[in-house]
Amino acid sequence: MLRLFPSLLRRARPGLLRFVAFSYDLCVLALAWVLAYSLRFNFTWTREFLGQCLSALPLMLIVHASVYQVFGLYRGLWRYASSRDLLRIVGAVSLGALLTAVLVFMLYTSNTGHVPRSVLVLHPMLLILFMGGGRFAYRLAREWRQYGHLDMQGERVLVIGAGSAGARLVRELRTSLDWQVAAFLDDDPGKRGREIHGIKVHGSIREVGRVAAALDLKHVVIALPGVASRVRRRAMELAVGAGLKVLTVPALEDILSGRITVSHLRQIDLEDLLKREAVQLDESGLSGMLSERVVLVTGAGGSIGSELVRQIAHFRPRRIVLYEHAEFALFEMSETFRREFPEIPVCAVVGDVKDEARLEGVFAAHHPDYVFHAAAYKHVPLMEDENAWEAVRNNVGGTRALALAAARHGVRKMVLISTDKAINPTNVMGCTKRLAEMLLFSLAEGSGKTRFLAVRFGNVLGSNGSVIPTFQRQIAQGGPVTVTHPDITRYFMLIPEAAQLVLQAALMGEGGEIFLLDMGEPIRIMDLARDMILLSGHTEAEIPIQITGLRPGEKLYEELLADDETSLPTPHAKLRIAKAAPPLPAQWRQELETWLAQPRPQNIKAELKKRVPEYQPGSF
Numbered sequence: 001m002l003r004l005f006p007s008l009l010r011r012a013r014p015g016l017l018r019f020v021a022f023s024y025d026l027c028v029l030a031l032a033w034v035l036a037y038s039l040r041f042n043f044t045w046t047r048e049f050l051g052q053c054l055s056a057l058p059l060m061l062i063v064h065a066s067v068y069q070v071f072g073l074y075r076g077l078w079r080y081a082s083s084r085d086l087l088r089i090v091g092a093v094s095l096g097a098l099l100t101a102v103l104v105f106m107l108y109t110s111n112t113g114h115v116p117r118s119v120l121v122l123h124p125m126l127l128i129l130f131m132g133g134g135r136f137a138y139r140l141a142r143e144w145r146q147y148g149h150l151d152m153q154g155e156r157v158l159v160i161g162a163g164s165a166g167a168r169l170v171r172e173l174r175t176s177l178d179w180q181v182a183a184f185l186d187d188d189p190g191k192r193g194r195e196i197h198g199i200k201v202h203g204s205i206r207e208v209g210r211v212a213a214a215l216d217l218k219h220v221v222i223a224l225p226g227v228a229s230r231v232r233r234r235a236m237e238l239a240v241g242a243g244l245k246v247l248t249v250p251a252l253e254d255i256l257s258g259r260i261t262v263s264h265l266r267q268i269d270l271e272d273l274l275k276r277e278a279v280q281l282d283e284s285g286l287s288g289m290l291s292e293r294v295v296l297v298t299g300a301g302g303s304i305g306s307e308l309v310r311q312i313a314h315f316r317p318r319r320i321v322l323y324e325h326a327e328f329a330l331f332e333m334s335e336t337f338r339r340e341f342p343e344i345p346v347c348a349v350v351g352d353v354k355d356e357a358r359l360e361g362v363f364a365a366h367h368p369d370y371v372f373h374a375a376a377y378k379h380v381p382l383m384e385d386e387n388a389w390e391a392v393r394n395n396v397g398g399t400r401a402l403a404l405a406a407a408r409h410g411v412r413k414m415v416l417i418s419t420d421k422a423i424n425p426t427n428v429m430g431c432t433k434r435l436a437e438m439l440l441f442s443l444a445e446g447s448g449k450t451r452f453l454a455v456r457f458g459n460v461l462g463s464n465g466s467v468i469p470t471f472q473r474q475i476a477q478g479g480p481v482t483v484t485h486p487d488i489t490r491y492f493m494l495i496p497e498a499a500q501l502v503l504q505a506a507l508m509g510e511g512g513e514i515f516l517l518d519m520g521e522p523i524r525i526m527d528l529a530r531d532m533i534l535l536s537g538h539t540e541a542e543i544p545i546q547i548t549g550l551r552p553g554e555k556l557y558e559e560l561l562a563d564d565e566t567s568l569p570t571p572h573a574k575l576r577i578a579k580a581a582p583p584l585p586a587q588w589r590q591e592l593e594t595w596l597a598q599p600r601p602q603n604i605k606a607e608l609k610k611r612v613p614e615y616q617p618g619s620f
Contacts, residue, residue, distance in 0.1 A: 018074040022065075025073070028130035029064055033057055036122040052115055056104050063103065064096040071095075086132045093131065097124035155179055157247070158212050160235050161223035162186035162194075162201045169223050170197040182215055205235050209242030222248045233531065240534040281500055285507050289370070290315035296368035297322060298353055298402065299375030301329025304417060304460065307499040308372050309337060319345040321366050325352050325375065353398030356405070363409040370506065371406050371414040373399060376433070380421070383429040384552045388604045395432035396439060397596045403440055407447035415506045416440055416454040418514070420491060420558040423456070424614050427554065431608045431615045435592075438581075438612070441512055442589045451511030455502050456578075458491030458519045458558055467525060471532045479543035481529045484550050488526075489557045491519035505575055516567055518574040522557060 037053045038045075068074070071092035073085075101120045155178065159166050162184040170181045184201040185208055186192070191201045202211045208220060220239040224232055225248075232248075239246045295312050299305035300322035309320055322337070324330035327350055334348035347366065351358040353375050376395050377383050383391035399416060406414045418437055421430030440452045459467070467490075474481045498517065505515035526545065533543045550556070567576040588611070595607060605617045 021074050022068070024134060025068060025131055026061060026065065028134065029061060029127060030057060032123055032126035032130055033060060033119075035126055036119045037116075039122055040116050040119050056100075056115055059103055060096075060100050063099050064093075067092050067096040067099070085135060089131050089135075090128055093124045093127050097127075155219055156182040156215070156217055157219040157221050158183050158185065158208065158215070158217045158244070159199075159221045159223050160185045160205055160208065160239070161227075162188070162191045162196055163223070165225050166223040167196050169221065170199055179219075179221075181221075182217055183211055185211060205238060208235075208238050208244070212242055212244055218245060220244045220246055222246065236531075237534060240537065240539075245537060246535075281504055282507060286503055287315050289507050290317050290503075292316070292318045293369040294319045294321065294366055295370045295372070296320075296362070296366065297372045297374060298324070298398075299373075299417075300324045301326050301333045302374060303495055304498060304502075305372075305374035306333050306336075307495045308374060308502060309333065310340070311496070311499045311503055312372075313337070313341045313344050317344065319347060319366065321362065321368060322346060322348045323351050323353070323362065323375070324348075325350070353402050354393055356401045359401055359405040360408075363405045363411075367409060368406075369412050371402065371411050372417070372502065372506070373402055373414060374417045376417070378419070378429060380427045380429050380554060381551045383432075384427055388428045389600050391428050391432045392435075392604065392608070393596070395429070396435045396592075399436040400439055400443070400593070400596065403443050403447070403450075403452060407443065407450045410448065411450045413451045413453065413506055413509065413511075414440075415502060415509070416452070417502065418454045418456040420456055420458040420519070421555075423558070424616070425612065426616050427552070428605065428608065428617075431612050431617075434612050434615070435608065437514060438584060439589065439592060442584050444512055451509065453505065453509035453511060453513045453515065455505045455515045455517065457493060457498055457501070457517035460493055460495045460498050467528070468532070471529055475533060475536045475538070475543055480546040481533065481543060482546050482548045483525050483529050484548050484554060485556060486526050486547060487524070487556060488550070488554075489522040489524050491522050491558055492528075493517065493519055501574055504572055508570060508572065508575070514578040515570075516576045516578055518576070 033056075034053060071088055073088060073092055097120065104115045104120070157179055159169060159181050163186070166184060166186075173179045173181055181199050184191075184196060184199055185203055185205050186201055187204050192203060194201050211217075212220065222232060222235050222239070224235065236246050290312055295317045297305050297309050297312070297320065300309055301324040305324070309322065312320060320337070322330060322334055324333070330348050330350060334346060337344075337346050349362055351362060353359070353373075375398060377387070377391045403414060416436060419430065419433050421427065422434035422437060423430075425431040425434055437454045440454065444452050471481055501515075501517050505513075505517075509515065529545050530540065533540060533545075536543070567578050569576055592611060595601065601607060609615050609617065
């Protein structure tokens with residue numbers, strides 16, 4: 001019996017708390033009524049006043065109690081009392097006061113005289129004060145008991161950004177054991193010298209070093225989730241230059257979505273500094289295209305392929321086939337996918353895109369509706385000389401084998417993931433991707449219902465072949481960070497953004513298009529190296545940058561052909577279409593396939609030049 005008592009108490013506790021709250025409201029209702037009379041008559045009571053007061057009180061209790069139940073005043077918890085609860089109280093008390101006034105004037109006018117109108121006005125004002133004040137006093141007392149001792153604990157931080165994110169940060173960190181806000185900085189002159197939740201705005205962002213030194217602060221939080229990347233970069237550079245460790249709040253869209261709160265502080269990273277606008281997807285269109293379909297992704301263990309798989313999974317396909325040559329990458333991706341999307345069937349296939357027999361077996365077994373071809377050799381210097389023929393076989397021959405299998409098995413669409421290096425290529429890798437595009441579209445005539453399209457974009461942050469991992473490794477080793485040329489530039493975008501736009505292009509494509517992604521403004525690799533050194537908490541004096549010279553096949557800049565003369569707009573702001581090239585003669589494809597069938601021909605670059613006239617080997 002004694003064991004059951006705690007369980008019964010827990011079950012009865014919510015009802016007990018509601019009863020206590022209801023009793024409190026009725027008590028303060030009576031108190032406010034008596035106090036309203038006392039104020040009206042200057043605390044001078046007569047038998048007549050007392051009779052009026054007491055005779056109307058029962059009616060008032062019944063009316064107000066009924067109205068409070070209708071308004072649901074006892075569904076909420078006092079510990080979370082908010083302005084919404086106060087508005088509900090104001091509405092309930094106002095309606096109760098109105099109904100009471102009507103009934104009082106109808107029923108209490110003969111023996112006891114009229115109830116003074118001033119009492120009927122004073123009473124609801126006092127009642128709102130008592131009911132609302134009681135709830136907020138309880139909340140403050142509870143929070144002080146739980147968190148009041150935390151105010152003097154945690155690392156003191158300087159917050160850059162005295163806006164809504166900064167204000168929320170102060171409120172949330174008051175319950176944190178790890179951090180407490182000591183001061184604000186903001187470039188808005190109207191905020192300087194003012195206080196936000198008791199924390200002073202000490203000056204502009206450029207004063208970060210002075211304010212941090214004066215207050216003995218070691219950390220700075222950049223609470224600017226919605227501003228341009230250049231503003232965030234400037235704040236980061238100033239903070240790191242002052243010897244501070246830099247943190248940031250989550251992205252604005254993550255805060256607004258409710259997935260995470262502003263107090264989830266983390267190290268600032270390149271994605272914060274190269275922030276791009278979110279991609280607007282045709283969610284219903286993509287759902288209609290991919291839902292309950294079988295989708296095959298080649299190169300599914302790579303950075304782009306794996307993100308494509310994740311994005312596709314959101315649209316509830318019937319099955320996803322992961323096709324990957326690298327065994328360990330495939331294992332990791334399949335395990336991750338099963339953990340993140342346990343409800344979606346997945347098939348992990350070890351296979352080479354050049355293996356026609358393996359492709360035939362996979363297509364016959366799974367009958368994919370859509371194919372996304374991300375498998376490729378992408379490393380420019382590595383593919384330039386010794387491995388040039390392997391780049392041709394994999395990037396061109398693999399695309400051919402996959403496209404023919406897709407056409408034989410009635411795939412609806414096949415999407416080739418191409419690159420900006422295919423534009424006026426100067427290296428073997430870029431030339432093979434351009435040749436793969438040309439071959440893909442030459443196969444279109446005999447492909448039945450299968451439609452082929454390609455999507456070109458530049459570098460993506462964090463991809464396996466990008467410069468970012470190299471810089472990270474060099475910084476971890478103490479430098480130097482190697483840059484091939486002080487003026488070299490590249491386009492960068494985020495991996496999720498690239499994958500989303502590939503899906504959007506797949507939805508829009510009718511076959512035969514080359515889609516160009518909006519890569520934004522090109523970024524100097526030198527600036528990227530400096531940013532990464534700063535983000536690691538070092539300076540260029542500690543981690544120097546060394547210029548090594550352009551590598552074979554490397555350009556100073558990449559092209560996307562996204563201008564009005566060479567591309568056409570689409571309904572999506574971040575996608576354009578390259579203007580179609582003249583159709584290739586049938587003999588071109590026959591000669592190419594004969595060349596691909598050779599074991600290892602001589603003069604590979606010359607043969608590439610013959611088939612891709614715009615290819616300029618070694619031109620940089």
